[in-house]
Amino acid sequence: MAKVSRETPSTPEAARRAFPSARLGLAERFAGLLATEGVVRGLIGPREAERLWDRHLLNCAALESALPHGSRVCDVGSGAGLPGLVLAIARPDLSMELVEPLLRRTTFLDEVAAELGLTNVTVTRGRAEALHGQRTFDVVTSRAVAPLARLLEWSMPLVSPTGAMIAMKGSSVADEIEAAAGVLDGLGCATPEVLELPGVGEGPGARAVRVRWARRSGPAGRRRRAS
Numbered sequence: 001m002a003k004v005s006r007e008t009p010s011t012p013e014a015a016r017r018a019f020p021s022a023r024l025g026l027a028e029r030f031a032g033l034l035a036t037e038g039v040v041r042g043l044i045g046p047r048e049a050e051r052l053w054d055r056h057l058l059n060c061a062a063l064e065s066a067l068p069h070g071s072r073v074c075d076v077g078s079g080a081g082l083p084g085l086v087l088a089i090a091r092p093d094l095s096m097e098l099v100e101p102l103l104r105r106t107t108f109l110d111e112v113a114a115e116l117g118l119t120n121v122t123v124t125r126g127r128a129e130a131l132h133g134q135r136t137f138d139v140v141t142s143r144a145v146a147p148l149a150r151l152l153e154w155s156m157p158l159v160s161p162t163g164a165m166i167a168m169k170g171s172s173v174a175d176e177i178e179a180a181a182g183v184l185d186g187l188g189c190a191t192p193e194v195l196e197l198p199g200v201g202e203g204p205g206a207r208a209v210r211v212r213w214a215r216r217s218g219p220a221g222r223r224r225r226a227s
């Protein structure tokens with residue numbers, strides 16, 4: 001793994017408030033690795049390197065306010081670690097499992113986690129669906145992975161009976177919720193909540209949709225009823 005180079009983007013003031021002071025150095029090293037190795041390995045577009053903090057790290061850090069203390073979190077489709085590694089850095093109390101099918105990306109995730117000494121991160125290579133029926137989590141996050149309807153099918157079977165899926169979304173969120181009405185109903189989900197998560201200081205906020213189970217019985221309960 002390349003060392004942080006001259007290309008490392010300078011740290012904006014908002015980052016000093018978004019990350020605990022003891023973890024800011026880790027966030028800076030992650031930004032440096034994304035801007036160098038991330039670009040070289042084609043995980044981040046070259047133009048993204050200039051806007052790494054606002055568009056990526058701080059945007060993902062805004063999600064942390066929606067995660068209960070000590071949660072077991074699965075980040076579906078982590079890519080280069082967004083939001084999974086950002087959350088693991090910002091919140092050492094979280095236990096993060098990053099699920100990503102592509103080897104090139106899981107190699108990068110493993111290397112970054114090792115280089116930064118992130119003991120609260122597990123990287124799992126595979127599709128989210130491969131974990132269905134095996135494991136559940138308090139929160140299942142995602143960013144830029146799939147339209148909501150498909151994301152629900154991949155993510156909700158991983159959500160514990162009292163947990164939630166929290167998917168970062170953009171301006172299309174209302175349309176995506178409407179398009180997912182049949183899937184929401186079929187899976188037994190509660191009405192989705194749109195979260196407008198404030199940024200810290202001058203930093204960007206984030207929009208996300210949170211979906212819980214309607215009956216707090218989760219997938220196991222639904223299976224029992226079906227049989």
Ligand SMILES: C[S@@+](CC[C@H](N)C(=O)[O-])C[C@H]1O[C@@H](n2cnc3c(N)ncnc32)[C@H](O)[C@@H]1O
Pocket residue numbers: 076077078079080081082083099100101102105126127128129142143144145154
């Ligand atoms: C557009 S990238 C987004 C990556 C990252 N979340 C971000 O915001 O930069 C979508 C990622 O989802 C992964 N992916 C696609 N289908 C998946 C599935 N069924 N389960 C888990 N990950 C999946 C892809 O390999 C890819 O890394």
